Amino acid sequence: MKKKALTLAKLHGTPLFIIDHEKIRRNYRIFKKNLPRVQAYYAVKANPNQEIISTLFDEGASFDVASYNEFMQVYTHIRHFGEKDKDFYIWDKIIFSNTVKHRDTLKKIRRYKPLVTYDNADELEKIKEHCDTAGVVLRLKVPDVGSQVELSSKFGAEPADARTLIDQAFDLGLVVEGLSFHVGSQCTVFDNFTAALEIVSQVFHDARKRGHNLNIVDIGGGFPVPYDSQVPQFENLAKVINAELARHFPQDAEIIAEPGRFIVATAAVLVSQIVGKARRDGKIFYYINDGVYHTFSGVVYDHWTPNFRALSPRSHRAKAGATEVCAVVGPTCDSFDKISLSEQLPADLRIGDYLYTENIGAYSIASSTRFNGFEGAKVLSVNKRTRKKP
DSSP states (O other), X not given: OHHXXXXXXXXXXXXXXXXXXXXXXXXXXXXXXXXXXXXXXXXXXXXXXXXXXXXXXXXXXXXXXXSHHHHHHHHGGXXXXXXXXXXXXXXXXXXXXXXXXXXXHHHHHGGGXXXXXXXXXXXXXXXXXXXXXXXXXXXXXXXXXXXXXXXXXXXXXXXXXXXXXXXXXXXXTOEEEEEEOOOOBSOOOHHHHHHHHHHHHHHHHHHHHXXXXXXXXXXXXXXXXOSSXXXXXXXXXXXXXXXXXXXXXXXXXXXXXOOSHHHHGGGEXXXXXXXXXXXXXXXXXXXXXXXXXXXXXXXXXXXXXOOOEXXXXXXXXXXXXXXXXXXXXXXXXXXXXXXEEEEEEETTOOTTOEEEEOSOOSSSGGGOOOGGGOOOOEEEEESOOOOOOO
């Protein structure tokens, strides 16, 4: 891929964000193969690029959306459906997983009888007032210690409050479809999933015993991406999840998940270019035309560890000069815009040389800005398939 990426960078300019759609299809199929009981709802927030959504739509994926705009990105693909088919698709293949939704959003989606999540009584009252057609899913707080991004401090009802929140929903005339949880993004502690499924199982069976016909168990996201050799294999986690699902839940329970990072993280690379070089306090600083306000925003918002390899514009080979610990920083006027202060790179790189970054598909361009007037990376898709006209 490095050789092809350099060729494309010369052709299209930099910074260049290259999405490999064959890799997206492969990741989605790996997920489905290893978790055959689970319906995969792609978490659009991980990377909302429209062509990614198109590829996954064609693969038959469902979608996890957090806002009306994300909903409309998916809706674009079903505009031509008949009304009944359109309504069924939204009911069956889209979940609003944001536990706090704007009133205007609820009003707009009311006609579709959507599936939405909640984790507090005030949200229930809001759903009842503005989207009483919705089926609701109660999100529970579960252990997420050790995950790259912990979520339980902001989302999820205490399990001890679950019975009350379920009863309140039914008392309002809403239908509780099921339960959900999230063990945190990039979860490498498998015990978090085990503990979460145990917690959700207890609430699920208690609700059923009390006459509430809950059907859905949403196991969220957090499935580990192989950023490096230390990350435990997804296939091993899948075995744990499959065993726990079989142990805790009946066959009539519908199991869904919200993979985002797992689908797209390894499906994109970035080619950036060195635009400046200086030695500061004995360390080489390479200034590139991308930074933490742009494609490397995941360094700030996602606790992501960047990676760089040097490429020479004069050949297709990786630079092989003597290396030393260098800093790679962004182009803006903010001193905060430091991507990494400890990259092992050749000391003889020059202005105009290229840097190559792998596994940058998730939570990167999704949170890019135009700070200081710098445009974000150009986005280029490769290995797309020709779509059939509806």
